[in-house]
Amino acid sequence: MKCRECGKTTREGKNYCPEHVDRCDYANEVLTRLAKRQAEVAEIKRGHINFQGEFVQDVLNNLEVIGAMKGGLLYRRLGMPFEAFQLLSCAMVKKGLIRRIGARNNSEGTLVLVRN
Numbered sequence: 001m002k003c004r005e006c007g008k009t010t011r012e013g014k015n016y017c018p019e020h021v022d023r024c025d026y027a028n029e030v031l032t033r034l035a036k037r038q039a040e041v042a043e044i045k046r047g048h049i050n051f052q053g054e055f056v057q058d059v060l061n062n063l064e065v066i067g068a069m070k071g072g073l074l075y076r077r078l079g080m081p082f083e084a085f086q087l088l089s090c091a092m093v094k095k096g097l098i099r100r101i102g103a104r105n106n107s108e109g110t111l112v113l114v115r116n
């Protein structure tokens, strides 16, 4: 077998040489994570908000670190489709996790963390 990355002969019939096998594991991890996030976005669009999910945690973490942020900035930062972000942020406001200040529109309003 030859390494798919550099073409060197690999050991034990592996697809990657020792030098590139780590990078391959990392790439798989990224792809798995991406697929998981896409599945979560699809669920959100169906109206199923997983409050233990990655996006809810990401929103909370971002607002925790940054303080307050425009919804229009946050959804781009999270790499989320706007429609899904609207549903998610509304659900989080209703649940009392975050608050929206200013405009009623999700993309214009500023989101802040509700501290208990």
Ligand SMILES: [Zn+2]
Residues within 6 Å of the ligand: 003, 004, 005, 006, 007, 008, 016, 017, 018, 019, 020
């Ligand atoms: Zn290689």
